[in-house]
Amino acid sequence: xGRVNTDTGKPNSSVTSSMTSSTSVTETVNGEHDFKIxxxxxSKGIGIGKYIASDTFNVGGYSWAIYFYPDxxxxxxxxGYVSLFIALASDGSDVRALFELTLIDQxxxxxxxxxxxxxxxxxxxxxxxxxxxxxxxxxxFFKRSALxxxxxxxxxxLQVHCCVGVVKSHTEGPKSYSIRVPPSxxxxxxxxxxxxxxxxxxxxxxxxxxxxxxxxxxxARSPVFRAQxxxxxxxxxxxxxxxxxxxxxxxxxxxxxxxxxxxPDMEELTGLxxxxxxxxxxxxxxxxxxxxxxxRLLTLCESNLCEDVAINTVATxxxxxxxxxCLQLKSRCLKFVAMPENLRAVMQTDGYEYLKESCPQIxxxxxxxxxxxxxxxxxxCSNPNAVILDGSDVHGRRVKPRL
Numbered sequence: 001x002g003r004v005n006t007d008t009g010k011p012n013s014s015v016t017s018s019m020t021s022s023t024s025v026t027e028t029v030n031g032e033h034d035f036k037i038x039x040x041x042x043s044k045g046i047g048i049g050k051y052i053a054s055d056t057f058n059v060g061g062y063s064w065a066i067y068f069y070p071d072x073x074x075x076x077x078x079x080g081y082v083s084l085f086i087a088l089a090s091d092g093s094d095v096r097a098l099f100e101l102t103l104i105d106q107x108x109x110x111x112x113x114x115x116x117x118x119x120x121x122x123x124x125x126x127x128x129x130x131x132x133x134x135x136x137x138x139x140x141f142f143k144r145s146a147l148x149x150x151x152x153x154x155x156x157x158l159q160v161h162c163c164v165g166v167v168k169s170h171t172e173g174p175k176s177y178s179i180r181v182p183p184s185x186x187x188x189x190x191x192x193x194x195x196x197x198x199x200x201x202x203x204x205x206x207x208x209x210x211x212x213x214x215x216x217x218x219x220a221r222s223p224v225f226r227a228q229x230x231x232x233x234x235x236x237x238x239x240x241x242x243x244x245x246x247x248x249x250x251x252x253x254x255x256x257x258x259x260x261x262x263x264p265d266m267e268e269l270t271g272l273x274x275x276x277x278x279x280x281x282x283x284x285x286x287x288x289x290x291x292x293x294x295x296r297l298l299t300l301c302e303s304n305l306c307e308d309v310a311i312n313t314v315a316t317x318x319x320x321x322x323x324x325x326c327l328q329l330k331s332r333c334l335k336f337v338a339m340p341e342n343l344r345a346v347m348q349t350d351g352y353e354y355l356k357e358s359c360p361q362i363x364x365x366x367x368x369x370x371x372x373x374x375x376x377x378x379x380x381c382s383n384p385n386a387v388i389l390d391g392s393d394v395h396g397r398r399v400k401p402r403l
Contacts, residue, residue, distance in 0.1 A: 022173040028098055028165030031059030035066045037158040043070040044144075048079050056089045060097070060166025063090035068160070073139045082144055085137030086162055088129045096126040098165035099136045106159065107151035113142065118165065126167050190217060191260040202229065203240045209248040210240075211255055221258045223293040245291075250284040257285075257297050263304075279308045283320055290324040302326045309336045315351030322359045334362075338369035 035054040037043070043052055051073075054066040069083035086099050098117035105111045115138060117127065127136050147153060193199070193214065200212035218225035228234065228241070243251060249269055256264040263285075266278040286301035288294075305317050306329055314333050321330035337346050346352055355362060 029060035081140040084141040085135040096167040100163040102161040104159040106154035187261040194259040
């Protein structure tokens with residue numbers, strides 16, 4: 001019997017296919033050139049169609065030059081104008097480009113005369129230069145009589161700024177290689193340098209605990225250390241610096257960040273596995289970061305404290321935010337404290353007493369925040385036991401905080 005053909009015309013499921021793609025990219029290669037025309041009055045009378053040329057400059061693989069015609073480019077276009085052009089000064093055909101010509105206002109008022117292709121829609125696309133010597137510009141760029149009494153002419157000089165953007169196209173296909181570039185590990189290398197202690201040339205005595213470090217690393221990371229170690233008031237023989245206003249664990253965390261560019265494990269550093277310990281360390285580190293000009297560390301601490309706002313720590317955090325100009329942290333704390341369910345509890349903390357003593361002006365802002373949240377001021381609340389912000393009741397009697 002003959003064999004029956006059962007081919008339905010559908011592709012065999014075992015056949016594999018592949019998809020490829022490519023992208024055509026068209027962009028401009030930009031370059032700029034400044035051309036100063038000195039002795040303008042002496043150039044007058046050179047003749048119609050005669051020009052003063054800038055030096056050539058390269059953009060997008062081609063040479064270009066600026067041509068200035070003191071008496072105009074052609075008689076039929078009115079020789080009462082100066083002409084200004086950009087010219088293709090090298091071999092090339094059908095070179096497509098964008099141009100910008102600017103006559104600089106030398107009065108300082110920045111009222112420059114600008115003719116530009118850049119930043120606007122072009123009906124016919126970029127300008128095409130067909131051959132060497134092709135130009136783009138203006139025969140009637142500026143009326144000569146107006147130019148000579150304007151702020152564009154100063155000390156018999158004109159200044160022209162030119163920008164050329166040569167259009168280039170290329171096709172990007174799939175890469176024939178796959179190389180994984182590992183993330184930056186400079187922090188690891190510097191951190192290991194701190195841990196091994198090799199090459200240290202300065203130490204810090206912090207409450208009896210000594211920390212060794214490298215002057216160059218400290219100076220590179222902190223403007224305060226840079227001034228202390230290499231500034232005009234530095235001590236040439238300094239080997240040990242006594243630090244009196246920072247606790248040892250905080251200074252250790254500060255050094256850790258300077259070398260590793262990241263925060264240490266707060267719980268491991270303090271030996272305490274509580275959220276409160278982490279918040280307390282962030283508070284101290286924020287102050288230290290501001291003291292030593294470590295802006296990124298300051299921002300990290302501010303961010304962490306914004307996430308860790310709590311009843312027993314918020315008043316101290318608010319005081320720190322005010323003292324170290326952390327505006328977002330300050331706003332976060334004010335809103336938290338002003339909430340009716342938080343206010344009384346916060347006022348009974350030791351941190352609130354510290355806030356009143358160190359930043360009394362913040363109480364006014366807190367009161368304003370309370371007023372925005374509440375319909376009525378706490379000071380005029382009908383409840384006879386209501387507490388106002390200075391720790392007194394509505395009759396002026398002192399109220400003992402409940403611990």
